[in-house]
Amino acid sequence: MNVNIMLFDNFETLDIFGPVEILFREKNHALKYYSLNGGVVTSAQGTRIETANIQTADNKGILVLPGGLGTRTLANDKNFLMVLKTIGEQAAFCLSICTGSALFAKAGLLDGKSATSNKKAIDWVMSTSDKVKWLKKARWVVDGKFYTSSGVSAGMDMALGFIKDQYGALSAEKIARDIEYVWNANKDEDFFAVE
Amino acid sequence: MNVNIMLFDNFETLDIFGPVEILFREKNHALKYYSLNGGVVTSAQGTRIETANIQTADNKGILVLPGGLGTRTLANDKNFLMVLKTIGEQAAFCLSICTGSALFAKAGLLDGKSATSNKKAIDWVMSTSDKVKWLKKARWVVDGKFYTSSGVSAGMDMALGFIKDQYGALSAEKIARDIEYVWNANKDEDFFAVE
Numbered sequence: 001m002n003v004n005i006m007l008f009d010n011f012e013t014l015d016i017f018g019p020v021e022i023l024f025r026e027k028n029h030a031l032k033y034y035s036l037n038g039g040v041v042t043s044a045q046g047t048r049i050e051t052a053n054i055q056t057a058d059n060k061g062i063l064v065l066p067g068g069l070g071t072r073t074l075a076n077d078k079n080f081l082m083v084l085k086t087i088g089e090q091a092a093f094c095l096s097i098c099t100g101s102a103l104f105a106k107a108g109l110l111d112g113k114s115a116t117s118n119k120k121a122i123d124w125v126m127s128t129s130d131k132v133k134w135l136k137k138a139r140w141v142v143d144g145k146f147y148t149s150s151g152v153s154a155g156m157d158m159a160l161g162f163i164k165d166q167y168g169a170l171s172a173e174k175i176a177r178d179i180e181y182v183w184n185a186n187k188d189e190d191f192f193a194v195e
Numbered sequence: 196m197n198v199n200i201m202l203f204d205n206f207e208t209l210d211i212f213g214p215v216e217i218l219f220r221e222k223n224h225a226l227k228y229y230s231l232n233g234g235v236v237t238s239a240q241g242t243r244i245e246t247a248n249i250q251t252a253d254n255k256g257i258l259v260l261p262g263g264l265g266t267r268t269l270a271n272d273k274n275f276l277m278v279l280k281t282i283g284e285q286a287a288f289c290l291s292i293c294t295g296s297a298l299f300a301k302a303g304l305l306d307g308k309s310a311t312s313n314k315k316a317i318d319w320v321m322s323t324s325d326k327v328k329w330l331k332k333a334r335w336v337v338d339g340k341f342y343t344s345s346g347v348s349a350g351m352d353m354a355l356g357f358i359k360d361q362y363g364a365l366s367a368e369k370i371a372r373d374i375e376y377v378w379n380a381n382k383d384e385d386f387f388a389v390e
Contacts, residue, residue, distance in 0.1 A: 014216035021209035024240045031241050040245060045219040046226050048245035050235060152374035179347035180387045184377055192375045
């Protein structure tokens with residue numbers, strides 16, 4: 001199954017590369033890196049990454065969307081949101097990390113669904129849509145095919161949760177052990193409370 | 196202070212991008228991405244990243260070296276090891292994650308020093324040098340200017356330890372909180388025992 005990593009300028013680096021490390025280790029997955037127009041995308045931490053144009057993707061797989069400061073611009077970019085809506089509707093699963101859920105929300109993908117986001121940015125995220133049931137206290141939230149995580153490092157815990165849901169707890173535990181990661185495995189736990 | 200990220204083909208993605216996320220958040224740091232010959236480097240997870248030639252770097256800062264399958268080839272690459280020795284000697288601090296410590300060891304940088312590495316690869320790593328005091332049980336090890344971490348995700352805990360040592364515990368705790376990371380803060384703790 002394709003894992004389509006959707007990048008944009010000023011995405012937060014660990015948001016995506018924590019889940020990348022975990023999702024890659026499921027043999028059934030093939031990771032590919034995309035952006036709206038293809039070409040080089042630069043993370044908030046200055047990492048310059050080659051991507052293909054999302055129009056060339058097979059969208060039927062798993063869509064993974066990071067957060068980061070770049071979401072503030074994209075939340076008002078109608079073209080980006082229209083494309084995101086299309087690829088999100090076609091995907092078997094949609095995973096967002098941190099403020100990536102604000103983009104899913106603005107695209108209308110989360111209407112009527114539960115979701116979470118970065119604890120420090122939760123006020124802005126909640127302002128992007130009143131059609132989403134925003135959960136302030138959760139490491140990650142699952143609603144149908146949508147997985148949304150709390151801030152940055154929470155994406156790793158969600159990715160392991162996704163592996164558990166799709167491939168079983170033993171698979172998730174093996175991956176955590178192989179990358180020597182202490183998995184915060186309770187999705188409903190509140191590790192970093194909203195102040 | 197420059198943070199010089201030294202990449203190579205088949206490096207392990209999270210090895211470097213966990214520490215990148217953390218080291219970036221210290222305002223005193225400027226992150227730059229290098230490789231032996233410059234150009235695009237591809238991680239073990241297929242991420243294609245633009246790098247500059249290490250010969251163009253100001254080496255006086257912090258050198259950060261990931262591990263990954265690519266280390267198996269580089270451990271026998273005399274040209275790479277000679278360059279690594281030079282830049283390691285010039286650096287104020289040298290940080291390695293996972294099997295990156297095998298390359299520091301083969302370059303002779305760890306002679307007479309204590310170090311650790313990935314728990315699943317520890318036998319191979321120990322075979323790369325008998326002049327290093329290899330510690331099988333540690334989340335990360337500090338010996339002078341050298342910081343070496345255990346496997347993959349342990350690099351994040353080490354990076355926070357480095358921040359604590361250089362800038363204080365409050366700085367490290369703030370970064371962990373900002374990225375919603377549950378810091379495994381005890382460097383001597385054995386989270387994943389060697390089997």
